[in-house]
Amino acid sequence: MTRGRPRDTAIEGRLLAAAAEELRRGGYEGLSIDRVAERAGVAKTTLYRRWASKAELVVALIASMREEIPFEPSDDPRGDLTTLVVTIAAGLSSTPTSLIADLAAASARDPRVGESVRALWADRHGAVTAVVAKAQQAGIVLSHVAPAVLVDQLVGPLYYRLLVTGEPLTPDYARTLMLSVLGPEESP
Amino acid sequence: MTRGRPRDTAIEGRLLAAAAEELRRGGYEGLSIDRVAERAGVAKTTLYRRWASKAELVVALIASMREEIPFEPSDDPRGDLTTLVVTIAAGLSSTPTSLIADLAAASARDPRVGESVRALWADRHGAVTAVVAKAQQAGIVLSHVAPAVLVDQLVGPLYYRLLVTGEPLTPDYARTLMLSVLGPEESP
Amino acid sequence: MTRGRPRDTAIEGRLLAAAAEELRRGGYEGLSIDRVAERAGVAKTTLYRRWASKAELVVALIASMREEIPFEPSDDPRGDLTTLVVTIAAGLSSTPTSLIADLAAASARDPRVGESVRALWADRHGAVTAVVAKAQQAGIVLSHVAPAVLVDQLVGPLYYRLLVTGEPLTPDYARTLMLSVLGPEESP
Amino acid sequence: MTRGRPRDTAIEGRLLAAAAEELRRGGYEGLSIDRVAERAGVAKTTLYRRWASKAELVVALIASMREEIPFEPSDDPRGDLTTLVVTIAAGLSSTPTSLIADLAAASARDPRVGESVRALWADRHGAVTAVVAKAQQAGIVLSHVAPAVLVDQLVGPLYYRLLVTGEPLTPDYARTLMLSVLGPEESP
DNA sequence: CGGTAAGCGAGACGGTACGTCTAGTCTTCCC
DNA sequence: GGGAAGACTAGACGTACCGTCTCGCTTACCG
Numbered sequence: 001m002t003r004g005r006p007r008d009t010a011i012e013g014r015l016l017a018a019a020a021e022e023l024r025r026g027g028y029e030g031l032s033i034d035r036v037a038e039r040a041g042v043a044k045t046t047l048y049r050r051w052a053s054k055a056e057l058v059v060a061l062i063a064s065m066r067e068e069i070p071f072e073p074s075d076d077p078r079g080d081l082t083t084l085v086v087t088i089a090a091g092l093s094s095t096p097t098s099l100i101a102d103l104a105a106a107s108a109r110d111p112r113v114g115e116s117v118r119a120l121w122a123d124r125h126g127a128v129t130a131v132v133a134k135a136q137q138a139g140i141v142l143s144h145v146a147p148a149v150l151v152d153q154l155v156g157p158l159y160y161r162l163l164v165t166g167e168p169l170t171p172d173y174a175r176t177l178m179l180s181v182l183g184p185e186e187s188p
Numbered sequence: 189m190t191r192g193r194p195r196d197t198a199i200e201g202r203l204l205a206a207a208a209e210e211l212r213r214g215g216y217e218g219l220s221i222d223r224v225a226e227r228a229g230v231a232k233t234t235l236y237r238r239w240a241s242k243a244e245l246v247v248a249l250i251a252s253m254r255e256e257i258p259f260e261p262s263d264d265p266r267g268d269l270t271t272l273v274v275t276i277a278a279g280l281s282s283t284p285t286s287l288i289a290d291l292a293a294a295s296a297r298d299p300r301v302g303e304s305v306r307a308l309w310a311d312r313h314g315a316v317t318a319v320v321a322k323a324q325q326a327g328i329v330l331s332h333v334a335p336a337v338l339v340d341q342l343v344g345p346l347y348y349r350l351l352v353t354g355e356p357l358t359p360d361y362a363r364t365l366m367l368s369v370l371g372p373e374e375s376p
Numbered sequence: 377m378t379r380g381r382p383r384d385t386a387i388e389g390r391l392l393a394a395a396a397e398e399l400r401r402g403g404y405e406g407l408s409i410d411r412v413a414e415r416a417g418v419a420k421t422t423l424y425r426r427w428a429s430k431a432e433l434v435v436a437l438i439a440s441m442r443e444e445i446p447f448e449p450s451d452d453p454r455g456d457l458t459t460l461v462v463t464i465a466a467g468l469s470s471t472p473t474s475l476i477a478d479l480a481a482a483s484a485r486d487p488r489v490g491e492s493v494r495a496l497w498a499d500r501h502g503a504v505t506a507v508v509a510k511a512q513q514a515g516i517v518l519s520h521v522a523p524a525v526l527v528d529q530l531v532g533p534l535y536y537r538l539l540v541t542g543e544p545l546t547p548d549y550a551r552t553l554m555l556s557v558l559g560p561e562e563s564p
Numbered sequence: 565m566t567r568g569r570p571r572d573t574a575i576e577g578r579l580l581a582a583a584a585e586e587l588r589r590g591g592y593e594g595l596s597i598d599r600v601a602e603r604a605g606v607a608k609t610t611l612y613r614r615w616a617s618k619a620e621l622v623v624a625l626i627a628s629m630r631e632e633i634p635f636e637p638s639d640d641p642r643g644d645l646t647t648l649v650v651t652i653a654a655g656l657s658s659t660p661t662s663l664i665a666d667l668a669a670a671s672a673r674d675p676r677v678g679e680s681v682r683a684l685w686a687d688r689h690g691a692v693t694a695v696v697a698k699a700q701q702a703g704i705v706l707s708h709v710a711p712a713v714l715v716d717q718l719v720g721p722l723y724y725r726l727l728v729t730g731e732p733l734t735p736d737y738a739r740t741l742m743l744s745v746l747g748p749e750e751s752p
Numbered sequence: 753c754g755g756t757a758a759g760c761g762a763g764a765c766g767g768t769a770c771g772t773c774t775a776g777t778c779t780t781c782c783c
Numbered sequence: 784g785g786g787a788a789g790a791c792t793a794g795a796c797g798t799a800c801c802g803t804c805t806c807g808c809t810t811a812c813c814g
Binding site: 403404405438473474476477478480481483484485490493494497521522525526528529531532533534535536537539540541542549551552555556557 | 678
Binding site: 613 | 787788789790791792793794
């Protein structure tokens, strides 16, 4: 029923790409609508026709950034978990801290952004949870604590260091976390 | 040594009160320096002489809002730790999340702010570290992992839930964290 | 020769009516093409197919507004003239000033608009000129000055007050102008 | 009484000069606030602190462009009047018509602008009124019509031609107006 | 009767300007 | 030197408007 000139589908991609670049450079705060539009070679009105505000743009952007990181669980839960946590730590420390912090702040301000951001992490954390559950079933983790809590204790400290204490996220630290949660590896 | 007109000590209080009101109404984003100064009946210069930026003002504001919770370590490290973690969780969940997230974001952008914010948490976290070390020495915690890491695994998940997953910080959750780190209490 | 779907003749009227209403409310400046089209229930394209720009639309609008005010000269030029000038004054003061001013401004910017607007006044002013010439021939006006100049001195002050000094255009003022130009009436 | 940092007096001049240049190039329509500010090397807020809108800026600009034409009344009211009217006509016809029309339009929309614009003409028109009154007292003008009306009939036609009929404002025309109002000069 | 040319509705698009807001710095005078 | 007042820079924000464009549908006339 609603007709008219169809939207140029390429524009959305260009805008999101431009916004991503802006976000990468200056974080949420430093993302300027004018610059995004200019970088995308698009009129500001065209951007606003799609997203009514900066927040909505970022929501869409984050959603579009969810890369499918395929993870293949092996028979070695302990090894899998180490890989996962180290990878997450590496991913976090290779992303500008201010960006992650800005996303957290934007999430806290706008529930829709929050949802979008959580969906962004969902894959990775879901994988961790799955492996932890598996390890628990295999008897590797003796704890009777819910897997979700163990995940919080593996992943939470990473964000904590990043956002609160400012300490570095080394692979060693990630492994130490593993050790603390899983206990020392038993020699065969 | 110090010359010239002494600072009007009442002003600081008026400014912080004004800032608190602004923060209450519009959050970090909606806090306007101009409005704070005007509401306090004070020149903007006077505000900036005390705090170099909006972030620092908010840091000071938060600091002023923090109640000195004197903590007296008892002979029961496990009980002490539980009290501490539950208290921290309660403090965090009673503060608007957006505030904490904005502080983290401001920290990531400006190291000086980061330092201030860290000082804000320092007391509490210091206390936790001390008790954890004590518990470890007392043999309650069998882990050979550094106390700092255990603290990260007690406190980190709280921030993680708050800033990342958005899940609630209940006292039960805090206790579950304790359990996971310390292991089940041994019956005497 | 002419192929394709013929233009809907009713649309032009609806557009002009809509434009007239818009002009009445907000003057030239406040006339928005988008709103005119919407008010007429017509696509913007359809409007632009008829007039290539806002100015041309207004030109057509003004042209369509030319009401034929039939004027029947009597044997009493002085009376006729009074009637005419008072009528013109009344017409001007019953029209929003800003509209007249905007038309003048649009005229100054675009010659085509100017031509159209002048045609709008032409009838009335033509009638005045005719009567003045007649009065001059009848010896009522002693001046040897060209009728056109006398007309300027009768009508010009009306616009002058309206557009420049902002003073009101009362019937009395109109009569005073008459008196000044024609001189006092001779008693028979 | 006036406290705070004083306005930088040089800025006003720079802004007006920039606006004048803009006006010269693109007329009222083509004058962009952003460009004026940029050309003047000044923040837009600084401009808006002085004039609340484009119209007000232009009012000030026009006012600043008005040269103080010192007028010394002689013993020859007829000559004085001729000089004045011819000068006014010259002034009007040397100014872009669209500017004057735009000022009239802006006046009609905003009373404050109207006041400013009237003040702009006040000097000249005041001088004319004074000389007319003097001429009337000296018996040169026999009319018993109020001076203000005579002034309207001398000056009004100039604006009328400019804004309505579009006819040129020649010195001859001005003299004809004089002649019509004052009557033919008596030979000594 | 089917092709084709134009009218039409709906709305996207580029481009540009507007006026408002904010943070933080700077300048001046007063105590 | 502290304080008040406010000017100043820099730049983002979201809205409005104009005139062009791109669709798909509809209506006529023409062969």
